[in-house]
Amino acid sequence: MICDLHSHTSFSDGVLTPRELIDRAIEKDVDMLAITDHDTVDAFNEIQLTQDEINQDGLTLIPGIELSTQWGSVGIHVLGLNVDLGSESIHTAARIQSETRLERAKRISSNLEKKGIENAFDGASRLSAGTYIGRPQFAQHLINIGKVETMHDAFKKYMGDGKAGDVKNHWAELPQIIQWIRDANGIAVLAHPLKYKLTRTRLKRLLDSFIDAGGQGMEVVSGQQTPQQTSAMAQLCEQKNLLASCGSDFHMPGKPWAELGRFPLLPKSVTPAWERF
Numbered sequence: 009m010i011c012d013l014h015s016h017t018s019f020s021d022g023v024l025t026p027r028e029l030i031d032r033a034i035e036k037d038v039d040m041l042a043i044t045d046h047d048t049v050d051a052f053n054e055i056q057l058t059q060d061e062i063n064q065d066g067l068t069l070i071p072g073i074e075l076s077t078q079w080g081s082v083g084i085h086v087l088g089l090n091v092d093l094g095s096e097s098i099h100t101a102a103r104i105q106s107e108t109r110l111e112r113a114k115r116i117s118s119n120l121e122k123k124g125i126e127n128a129f130d131g132a133s134r135l136s137a138g139t140y141i142g143r144p145q146f147a148q149h150l151i152n153i154g155k156v157e158t159m160h161d162a163f164k165k166y167m168g169d170g171k172a173g174d175v176k177n178h179w180a181e182l183p184q185i186i187q188w189i190r191d192a193n194g195i196a197v198l199a200h201p202l203k204y205k206l207t208r209t210r211l212k213r214l215l216d217s218f219i220d221a222g223g224q225g226m227e228v229v230s231g232q233q234t235p236q237q238t239s240a241m242a243q244l245c246e247q248k249n250l251l252a253s254c255g256s257d258f259h260m261p262g263k264p265w266a267e268l269g270r271f272p273l274l275p276k277s278v279t280p281a282w283e284r285f
């Protein structure tokens with residue numbers, strides 16, 4: 009069974025519409041797909057198909073979200089998997105996080121203004137499908153106005169860690185994020201633990217804070233990774249008694265290392281999060 013529990017649509021920084029993403033997942037033989045847009049569940053309003061219609065093509069769609077928060081000065085992401093879209097809590101989370109995104113976008117824009125880039129807010133806003141606005145939109149705007157040539161350069165020079173467009177320590181706190189997910193009957197999963205570039209000791213500390221705050225799972229597999237990375241993450245997952253998740257973190261076609269459903273299998277030793285759906 010291929011379960012891809014991490015993906016993005018055009019309602020955050022993904023390229024495909026929800027329908028196109030679902031079609032691609034079916035094409036790639038994915039059995040279970042979670043859409044986990046950054047800080048929004050808007051994609052699910054857009055999907056006109058019923059779960060039964062999607063099931064007919066062999067796919068189970070799982071409602072999800074990827075919430076941004078911070079642990080000390082480290083920006084981290086928490087997935088809410090199998091959240092109840094009818095719950096008040098998930099909409100409260102999306103509303104408050106969106107307000108934070110909007111405020112942050114204004115601060116990013118004024119930081120860029122100091123670097124001689126005017127009106128980045130308007131430029132970036134025009135590139136958003138829904139209400140979502142994030143660093144990738146600013147990066148794309150910088151490409152569009154010829155400041156940089158690639159997304160990579162945009163992050164390296166303007167939007168990445170420590171650069172003008174990196175505005176930190178602004179999101180709802182970790183316990184609040186986890187509470188919102190749990191109040192929506194979802195499973196709170198620490199996203200892509202290897203991306204934070206923490207030493208193993210600090211990663212264990214992060215997991216302890218995450219568990220103290222009510223976190224239930226971690227991504228043992230996130231996109232392409234080495235067998236060594238997978239077994240290290242699986243070992244941590246077991247040690248900390250967490251549920252295991254896996255996903256591509258798909259954003260767009262044309263990136264073979266982040267394709268829907270294409271990542272190593274979860275080791276047999278861990279308990280998959282979908283057993284609790």
Ligand code: AMP
Nearest residue numbers: 021046076141142143144159160163168
């Ligand atoms: P935000 O949530 O607004 O802070 O934007 C973070 C998003 O930007 C991530 O989810 C990635 O999709 C994207 N991103 C982060 N770093 C890079 C990078 N170096 N190059 C391209 N995209 C990136």
Ligand code: MN
Nearest residue numbers: 016021046259
């Ligand atoms: Mn993203």
Ligand code: MN
Nearest residue numbers: 074085199200
């Ligand atoms: Mn993420």
Ligand code: MN
Nearest residue numbers: 014016074257
């Ligand atoms: Mn993601």
